[in-house]
Amino acid sequence: MSLLSIELDLNEGAQGRAKYEVLRDHIAGQIEHSQLQPGEMLPTEQTLADALGVARSTVRQAMGALERNGLIRRIQGKGTFVHEDAPRRLQAGAELFALIVPETRLGFYPSLLYGFEAAARDNNCQAVVCNTENDVDKQGSAILQLIDKQISGVAIVPTTQSTTPAYHIRQLQQHRIPVVFCHRRVEGVPAPLLALPFEKIGRLAGKKLAEQGHRRVACFASQDSRSTQRYRLGLQSALQAVGGGCKEKDTWIGDSVSLDANEDKILRALKALLARPRRPTAIFATFDSLAELIYLQLGALGVRVPGDISLIGVGGTWREGAVVRRLTSVVVDEAAAARRAVQLLTEIRNGTRLATDGQRIELPPGVSNGQTLGPVPTDAATNLAF
Secondary structure, X not given: OOXXXXXXXXXXXXXXXXXXXXXXXXXXXXHHOOOOOOOOEEOOHHHHHHHHOOOHHHHHHHHHHXXXXXXXXXXXXXXXXXXXXXXXXXHHOOOEEEEEXXXXXXXXXXXXXXXXXXXXXXXXXXXXXXXXXXXXXXXXXXXXXXXXXXXXXXXEOOOOOOOOOHHHHHHHXXXXXXXXXXXXXXXXXXXXXXXXXXXXXXXXXXXXXXXXXXXXXXXXXXXXXXXXXXXXXXXXXXXXXXXOXXXXXXXXXXXXXXXXXXXXXXXXXXXXXXXXXXXXXXXXXOOHHHHHHHHHHHHHOOOOOOOOOEEEEEEEOOOXXXXXXXXXXXXEOHHHHHHHHHHHHHHHXXXXXXXXXXXXXXXXOEEEOXXXXXXXXXXXXXXXXX
């Protein structure tokens, strides 16, 4: 049955639905009921607009939504066709959202994954997770595979080991796949950002340490990155406000997010730190997994936390591990952030938000009061001069 022979009542739009949504659902229904076959060529936008008595922009919106759902395919110079995989996608649910992350086991990421999958399920969507292992080449390969699968939308935490090139993300947008950045954006690419407020997190950690009397604080980070720099800037500002700070010689920065790669280096750095006559009275670790390792290594060295030295980390509100539950950390609700990411992707696909909307939505930090932050040890209290 030809689309041109259908009497479609687009006045349904007056009942709370946009006209393009009525047309979109009508065409999807024809595909689902085999009235339009896979590979069948569709009339041009102008032909449909004239036949249905609507504006061409209405048809363009409907076609755009169908393409994003992977139900039609546009081939330049040839026309628009029903996608070969459209019937299966309609049966399984057209929306398939992807989450690209540099890690799936540690820190923020388990709760981010949990929240993303739960939000996708609540929205009758499917979710797929891609772990790049913080490798920019693996990230690029994952993006190409998602484009090939005509994914419905992508939320991405860009790699930090190497800077994500803008063309990685532009490829998605050029294929009309919505993108939402999580934690940090890729420079030169306009898209919504759910931002970790790195400087605020560092400042809040510094404030909690200062309240306990700490003035000289060591900083441990897995690698040098913009986020590490912002963490330290916030930490310094809070400590300097009370006459303290974090000295360069009290800062350890690794060269990999892998704990295995850094374990021996961190142990050596801790031994050197503890051997100083006027050592820091607390340690700020920029990631909970790093803070957990430091906690265990300090225990193996016979150092009491927080009796001999305090420790504060950074992580998510979901605290399921036996060690992470004991940590005092500045935390962000990553599950809520993931739900917001799915909401933003849905808004872009529904046409209620521009794909190039560069809005920055900041995730509010809080504190998980564990057992690793305490007052300055008595034997150090007489030697606090920064």
